[in-house]
Amino acid sequence: DAGVTQSPTHLIKTRGQQVTLRCSPKSGHDTVSWYQQALGQGPQFIFQYYEEEERQRGNFPDRFSGHQFPNYSSELNVNALLLGDSALYLCASSLDSTPFVGELFFGEGSRLTVL
Amino acid sequence: AQSVAQPEDQVNVAEGNPLTVKCTYSVSGNPYLFWYVQYPNRGLQFLLKYITGDNLVKGSYGFEAEFNKSQTSFHLKKPSALVSDSALYFCAVRDIVKAAGNKLTFGGGTRVLVKP
Numbered sequence: 001d002a003g004v005t006q007s008p009t010h011l012i013k014t015r016g017q018q019v020t021l022r023c024s025p026k027s028g029h030d031t032v033s034w035y036q037q038a039l040g041q042g043p044q045f046i047f048q049y050y051e052e053e054e055r056q057r058g059n060f061p062d063r064f065s066g067h068q069f070p071n072y073s074s075e076l077n078v079n080a081l082l083l084g085d086s087a088l089y090l091c092a093s094s095l096d097s098t099p100f101v102g103e104l105f106f107g108e109g110s111r112l113t114v115l
Numbered sequence: 116a117q118s119v120a121q122p123e124d125q126v127n128v129a130e131g132n133p134l135t136v137k138c139t140y141s142v143s144g145n146p147y148l149f150w151y152v153q154y155p156n157r158g159l160q161f162l163l164k165y166i167t168g169d170n171l172v173k174g175s176y177g178f179e180a181e182f183n184k185s186q187t188s189f190h191l192k193k194p195s196a197l198v199s200d201s202a203l204y205f206c207a208v209r210d211i212v213k214a215a216g217n218k219l220t221f222g223g224g225t226r227v228l229v230k231p
């Protein structure tokens with residue numbers, strides 16, 4: 001059973017460019033969340049997708065956008081890259097329930113370096 | 116708003132000695148609490164969670180954590196640390212209030228170094 005997979009694992013961009021990161025959730029999971037982990041810090045919530053809609057959003061600018069596909073996979077897009085966007089981007093999946101009492105399953109992350 | 120504090124940036128312990136990693140939280144309602152571990156250049160691995168019930172929670176790899184509502188704490192413990200436990204540990208909280216969704220708020224992390 002494959003866990004959460006992310007691609008690419010590493011990438012380097014220059015300021016002003018755009019980047020797309022991809023995530024396939026754990027089998028059976030329908031909810032995908034994205035987190036940004038800057039060096040030496042804890043992960044910060046970016047947004048969450050469920051049923052192809054953004055359900056919840058953290059304190060990130062509109063340069064950060066996402067998408068969820070019918071197969072539950074997801075993309076994170078960042079436009080007009082800044083040096084401060086350099087970080088490890090983590091995707092986490094879960095199976096929606098109310099109340100939600102489960103844990104999130106994380107991928108290995110995509111490390112973005114902005115020069 | 117929900118928040119988590121991990122007061123120690125690093126914890127050093129000798130192999131075989133007890134290990135404790137501290138965590139305090141703040142939520143408006145009742146908390147769901149989690150511990151995750153991160154090895155170098157890897158994602159986060161789930162260790163254990165507190166949802167309700169017994170205040171002492173047992174998890175993976177011999178770790179356990181104690182929920183203390185009056186002190187708003189959820190400290191991670193291991194009776195006998197191994198060198199392989201050296202990693203970065205994160206405490207996280209989610210408010211069970213519906214509006215909070217299932218977003219996790221993480222602490223800043225505590226680096227654990229276990230010396231042989």
